[in-house]
Amino acid sequence: MTIDTVGFDADDTLWHNERYFHVAQQRFHDLLAEFAEPHTTEEVLLQAERRNLMLFGYGVKGFVLSMIETAIELSDGAIPASQLQLIIEQGKELLAHPVELLPYVPEVIGELASTHRLVLITKGDLTHQETKIATSGLADLFWQIEVVNEKDPATYSRILGRHSIDPSSFVMVGNSLRSDILPVLDIGGRGVHVPYEITWSMELAVAEDHHDFVSIADLSELPEVLARW
Ligand SMILES: [Mg+2]
Missing domain, CATH: 1.10.150.240 (Putative phosphatase; domain 2)
Structure with missing residues (x-):
């Protein structure tokens, strides 16, 4: 799919x-x-x-x-x-702290917003997350925005179910294997890992080779990965 x-x-x-x-x-x-x-x-x-x-x-x-x-x-x-x-x-x-976007973010999100439905899924303080989303300038490019308490398989299942998204047509892109990739693979979705320069000790995890999972250096590689799938 x-x-x-x-x-x-x-x-x-x-x-x-x-x-x-x-x-x-x-x-x-x-x-x-x-x-x-x-x-x-x-x-x-x-x-x-x-x-x-x-x-x-x-x-x-x-x-x-x-x-x-x-x-x-x-x-x-x-x-x-x-x-x-x-x-x-x-x-x-x-x-x-002001929001500082990572490299290629506005270009890639802008490009993908015209070809895919984009869902922002983030965890943390509700007020802080909402402020960051509002000031990022990206909010309008997302189809749905979800601020959640925990990113586990149950949470992802709930979000996909609510928006009638088939897991096999869904990919999650994120810096944390533990929160963004592994739980999504678990429910039958795919994952693109984009490591950040530092990983918080609580987010450390390892992923075994998986055909529904790739790792990229930065977001500029994402459109090509999606096209390949
Ligand atoms: Mg993260």
Whole structure:
């Protein structure tokens, strides 16, 4: 079956995201330097993020709360309120960061919008995601936009079902094997992996060779991949 609907992840697929988190995390390590080694801070923060994911979901707000929790834990409660304030400010900065599109994004999305139905599927803070979508200048090119809590097979099945999309005519394009590719292969769709310069530890995964899955260096290669299918 030929592909008629193309799903796109947003963060680190259409625009930069993880690099800002990375910078925030480096600053957080510096902030806690008097209490812990950077690798300890990194580890304890990751544990907090894992623990909190079910409660806060993905996105900046959960990240900030996990940093605060980590700071309190590693300082044994001695962290001054002024430093907690810095962590909160850091989070606000992350939320206010302008959207920076990745290479080839406007051209390729513009081109494909005339030949395919495009669906944006992204997870994270609802308000933040909606703001980014609105300011990206791309919103009108998408047929459907879905902000979800988790990207698992059930979520993809629900979205495809709601819009009457046959999984065998659907391909998902994204930077995360774990969230964008594997669950879609699982329900009978196809995947195009476009790795980003950094992968968040929680998104790490490996994919075995699969005939419905390809990896490309950047979005400029996407139209050709779709034409081949
Ligand atoms: Mg992503």
